[in-house]
Amino acid sequence: MTGRLSSHLGPIAGALLAAMVVIGLCGFNPFESLILIFRSALGSPAAIAQTCSSAAPLVLLGLATGICFRSGVFNVGLEGCFVLGGLAAAVTAGHCSTLPAPLAILFPLLAGSVAGSLWMLVPAWLVVFRNLDDVVTTLMVNFVALDLAAWLVERFFLAPGSANSATAMIPAVTHLPDVGFPGLNLSFIISIICVAFYAAWCSRGTLGYETRIVGWNRRFARATGFGVRRILVSAMLLSGGIGGLAGAVHALGTVHQYVTGFSAEYGFLGLTVAILGDNRAPGIFLASLLLAMLVVSGIGIQLISDVPEEVTRLIEASFIIFASVRFTGFGRRLRNWREGNAR
Amino acid sequence: MNAFLQGCLLQTTPLLLTSLGGAFCRTAGLVNVGLDAFILVGALAAEVTGAATHSALLGTAAGALAGALGCFLMGSVITGLGANPIVTGLGFNLFSHALCRLLVKTAFGVSGLLLLASCPKLPAVSLPVLGSVDILTLLAWALVLVMTWFLDRTWLGLHLSAAGSEPAMARTVGISAPRMLLFSTVVAGALCGLAGADLSLGIVGAFSDDISSGRGYVALAAFYIGRNRPLPTALTCLFLTALEELATRAQVLNIPVSLAQAFPYISVLVLMLLQTLRTRHRHGGTLS
Amino acid sequence: MTGLSQPRITLRNITRVFGSHRANDDISLEIERGSIHAFLGGNGAGKTTLMKMLQGLEQPDSGEILFDGASVSLGSPQDAFRHGVGMVQQEFSIIPQLTLLDNLILGAEPRGRWGQIDRQKALHDAERLAVLAGVSIDWSLQAGDTPLHVRQIVEILRGLYRGSDILILDEPSAVLPREQVQNLLSLMCSLRDRGHTLIFISHKLDEVLAVSDRISILREGRHVATLPREGATHDLLIRHMTGEAPRPAPRPCEKIGSPVLEVDALSIRDPRGVMRVRDASLRLCEGEILGIGGLPDAGQIELLECLAGLRLQERGRILLKNQPIERSTPHTRRTVGLGYLSADRATESLCLQASLQDNAIAGRHNVMPFSRWQMLRPASISAHVHALLDRFGVRRSDDLLAAGHLSGGNQQRLAMARELDAGPCVLLVAQPTRGVDLAGIHVIHSLLVKFAEEGGAVILISEEEAELQTLSTRRLTLHDGILVPEAELAA
Structure with a gap:
């Protein structure tokens, strides 16, 4: 158990160390910056509540990425699902102002989820049925989704009088309500439910079992009669749906509209969360909270000090860089390297 | 027509340099997703050094050096710490983006565009038919030939492909795959840095934090389509750029800018699809 | 010096x-x-x-x-x-x-x-x-x-x-x-x-x-x-x-029942377009062990993969229990009654990263008693698998251990346990004893013979002449993609 824990803490420590060195080289006091980040993310009950709420989309994206990783598809295309899901939710919410509150929230969430799932059909078809490389395909599809969303907003959903491309603010009835604590909104509850479902799905669901086996060994799965393509497509669509839901939650809970820059590289943060959390439910949850601190503090830190927002982006990026690092086995790698040298 | 050809050739250069670097890494067994990062770093280093020394060549050299250093760091994280190359590459892209913004903000007090008046442009060479192109364009196409020769004819090239295709087998004859990989990242980083220099000292003439505009990702696709061979990769780059040039010219024909921006990515997907259709035809189908 | x-x-x-x-x-x-x-x-x-x-x-x-x-x-x-x-x-x-x-x-x-x-x-x-x-x-x-x-x-x-x-x-x-x-x-x-x-x-x-x-x-x-x-x-x-005297090899009995598998004019091309098997026809009866020999790479593996549904034939018909299956997925074929033990034990017969339990239920994980309503039933899985692995004498410390920890012979037993547990009427076996030591070979051979004696039919592909000799009740040889009875080849 301690071994597993340390293998997760190693990357976090490494990332912090690397980021602090770079921040120091850029002329800022790294310790001070770190303290500022903690203060603006965890300094007050309101800040903690906001961090938890902001963790929700990350949790969902982490789960979505985890599903694909388990089935052996390196899906980096959730950014696209996130953006299109957010747009779909924001647009739907605009038409829900007259509905009673539960429905007014449910419909946009569903719309986001469906949009994400539908968009994932494109890479799913290309990767599973046409055998294109998963990384390249999902990356390309991401950019297409971003441009498509921009175009859709410009062409159909532009808020009247808005200078940059943004949809109208959504009606208040569709905002995710606070639960129990000011600033802590429903998205946190949604993410906890999804984490629980994911944990059960992994250990008990037949699809969870199937994705695991397919991810480990596709030939074996084929030979023992798994419908490999059905499983891969299901996993990718499920993942797209959850990615879209993440976008919807972000739109209804935090941004309250769709606007250029809606996703601050959330898709890639989701990837990081999944890898830091080793595709396991509790790991994904904790890793999301950690990254949410950085996401939240980015804006706050600029207001209370002269440390620019980019400092938190630097730390985020070093988390991504170090997410998959495993410090165990370092000696073996070093030996391989030496042997190669000793010619 | 000549203007179109010249435009294509000029615009191809950064993409070509980047995908050559990517192909080189891929030959050594690393799918380098971080190419974008090193374009950015190279562009900034070139702009700043160029302005400080009033020499475009020194600026270019600085760009290449910065790119090589950055990519070497990425290679060390991957080989030394066993990180997943794709995640690490994406991380480096975000990292260099944040770093460049931070540096520009703190050192020059601007955010976004950095235009240094004292920075010279790349020297140009006049060619028949195509008109004037900058020297990096010539260098890029020369590198296509050099790389073909290097990979096919030299022992280092042979070791590189051996280590890249079967690292464990290469080890039995005493070739260290990690070492080859690191070597390839240095070369790839330098090429990306050159691409960055070409952007900031040539095509764009200034530095901005979105100067690479996704070229690293398109380059990734280009060497996939070119199967890591320099010449096919170069032709793919030329083809993709020509399509994009056509698309920008078609903006007169009322294609919205946002959709036109998606054009390179869509054409990459279509090209990859066409490629699999051809192989599929040869392979026949399977059940399940 | x-x-x-x-x-x-x-x-x-x-x-x-x-x-x-x-x-x-x-x-x-x-x-x-x-x-x-x-x-x-x-x-x-x-x-x-x-x-x-x-x-x-x-x-x-x-x-x-x-x-x-x-x-x-x-x-x-x-x-x-x-x-x-x-x-x-x-x-x-x-x-x-x-x-x-x-x-x-x-x-x-x-x-x-x-x-x-x-x-x-x-x-x-x-x-x-x-x-x-x-x-x-x-x-x-x-x-x-x-x-x-x-x-x-x-x-x-x-x-x-x-x-x-x-x-x-x-x-x-x-x-x-x-x-x-x-x-x-x-x-x-x-x-x-x-x-x-x-x-x-x-x-x-x-x-x-x-x-x-x-x-x-x-x-x-x-x-x-x-x-x-x-x-x-x-x-x-x-x-x-x-450390002991050689044991006599098990011999199959010669009780032959009714036909279960009929293959008619089956032709198979490989991905590069080369014809690997040409117009192969055979009929397999209950209780038979049909040994197919020939030079390595003469098309045996392709034939077996095609029967198992992992490779599409160019033309031809396959009847399993009078049901045409040549267009069916591997899953359907397995439900009708086909078992398949690949020559590639480490990557196709088993998933070495997965636990013994996961390996033992693969392919039947979505039917009772292993799952209901798309949910696995851990209690009945572990009870069933434990009994099954005991019956096949798979030596292990824990059913949740990864299959890669087993020795070659035990791995093959695990794979056979899974395939035979599904109750197939035809078992396709390729190179069952490759990399298995002498004691292991004996066990695997006995299992195959026992399966045939209980009315199962086996197609056995092997490069070991001795293995084909001892186990087969009938033999065919693949020669350049054409199936020839052993006797004709000798003549």
Whole structure:
């Protein structure tokens, strides 16, 4: 158990160390910056509540990425699902102002989820049925989704009088309500439910079992009669749906509209969360909270000090860089390297 | 027509340099997703050094050096710490983006565009038919030939492909795959840095934090389509750029800018699809 | 000068321990210069570990290795290489994407001034080696396109090219066609006659007896005996390896029932478009074990994969229990009553990362009693699997252990347990005993015979002549993709 824990803490420590060195080289006091980040993310009950709420989309994206990783598809295309899901939710919410509150929230969430799932059909078809490389395909599809969303907003959903491309603010009835604590909104509850479902799905669901086996060994799965393509497509669509839901939650809970820059590289943060959390439910949850601190503090830190927002982006990026690092086995790698040298 | 050809050739250069670097890494067994990062770093280093020394060549050299250093760091994280190359590459892209913004903000007090008046442009060479192109364009196409020769004819090239295709087998004859990989990242980083220099000292003439505009990702696709061979990769780059040039010219024909921006990515997907259709035809189908 | 009188290799009290397992236990022996020295032993006897130490991949915990009487320390493969040790891997270290010539010279290229490879000189050296070995090779071919025996020869020649005089050959004949094995053995003899020292590891007693000068036998990490060839017999070797007298092979009964599988004019093309099986027709009855022999790579694997639904046929019909299945998915075929044990145990018969439980229910995980309403039922799974693995005698510490931890023989038992548990009427089996030791072979053969006696039908593909001989009730041979009855081929 301690071994597993340390293998997760190693990357976090490494990332912090690397980021602090770079921040120091850029002329800022790294310790001070770190303290500022903690203060603006965890300094007050309101800040903690906001961090938890902001963790929700990350949790969902982490789960979505985890599903694909388990089935052996390196899906980096959730950014696209996130953006299109957010747009779909924001647009739907605009038409829900007259509905009673539960429905007014449910419909946009569903719309986001469906949009994400539908968009994932494109890479799913290309990767599973046409055998294109998963990384390249999902990356390309991401950019297409971003441009498509921009175009859709410009062409159909532009808020009247808005200078940059943004949809109208959504009606208040569709905002995710606070639960129990000011600033802590429903998205946190949604993410906890999804984490629980994911944990059960992994250990008990037949699809969870199937994705695991397919991810480990596709030939074996084929030979023992798994419908490999059905499983891969299901996993990718499920993942797209959850990615879209993440976008919807972000739109209804935090941004309250769709606007250029809606996703601050959330898709890639989701990837990081999944890898830091080793595709396991509790790991994904904790890793999301950690990254949410950085996401939240980015804006706050600029207001209370002269440390620019980019400092938190630097730390985020070093988390991504170090997410998959495993410090165990370092000696073996070093030996391989030496042997190669000793010619 | 000549203007179109010249435009294509000029615009191809950064993409070509980047995908050559990517192909080189891929030959050594690393799918380098971080190419974008090193374009950015190279562009900034070139702009700043160029302005400080009033020499475009020194600026270019600085760009290449910065790119090589950055990519070497990425290679060390991957080989030394066993990180997943794709995640690490994406991380480096975000990292260099944040770093460049931070540096520009703190050192020059601007955010976004950095235009240094004292920075010279790349020297140009006049060619028949195509008109004037900058020297990096010539260098890029020369590198296509050099790389073909290097990979096919030299022992280092042979070791590189051996280590890249079967690292464990290469080890039995005493070739260290990690070492080859690191070597390839240095070369790839330098090429990306050159691409960055070409952007900031040539095509764009200034530095901005979105100067690479996704070229690293398109380059990734280009060497996939070119199967890591320099010449096919170069032709793919030329083809993709020509399509994009056509698309920008078609903006007169009322294609919205946002959709036109998606054009390179869509054409990459279509090209990859066409490629699999051809192989599929040869392979026949399977059940399940 | 002392080298001439000294043995080329001396091992003194070599011990290597992994955890609680003594892989090598106080091994001492000598290997003479210019001889073929064979090592025999079951799986886990310690041959591989011992060889890894000679290659510098492992280091002994205690004891020493002497070359020509001088103690050496082999810290890395490069150290071993400097002392003249060359290795011919069981899974070749030939890189399929490179040409044969590049593979030969890889790591020791003749270099020009600009770092370019002098391929002219390389080709000249290559040809000289080929002549020396008495073979002719088209060096410009891509290695991946050449047959296995050519790659194997290149691998041996690589050892010579790099100046090794000790060659370790680990199961070199495992993947070779029968007549190529003869060539390999004579190549080995001619190398010995030129003064090279060869270490020969094989499961095949006939080959060992044919060429070796001396034979060392290991059992459970200990050195049991070293015999000169003159004193060795088949039975004596088996007794040393297993510690008991050879058991009689199981024989199938000849009770034949009604037909269950009918194949009509089946033709199969491989991905490159080459016709691998042409108009194959056969009829398989209950209680039969149909052995299909032939040269390796003559289309047997393709035939079996096509029957299992992993490869699409060009044309032809397959009837299983009078049901056409040639267009069905593997899943449907399995539900109708097909079982499949691939030749590729590690990647197709089993998922080595997954637990024994996961392996045992694969393919039937979405039916009762293993799952209901898309949810697995852990309690009934673990009860069922536990009983099943006990019944098949799979030795394990825990059902949740990854399958990769099992030995070769136990892995095969696990795979057979899963396939037979589904209650198939036809079992397709390829190379069931490859890499399995003698005791394991006996168990697997008995299981197959028992299955047939209970009314099952088996199609067995094997490169072991003896295996086909003992198990088959009827035999066919694939010759260039055409199925021929054994009798016709002989005629």
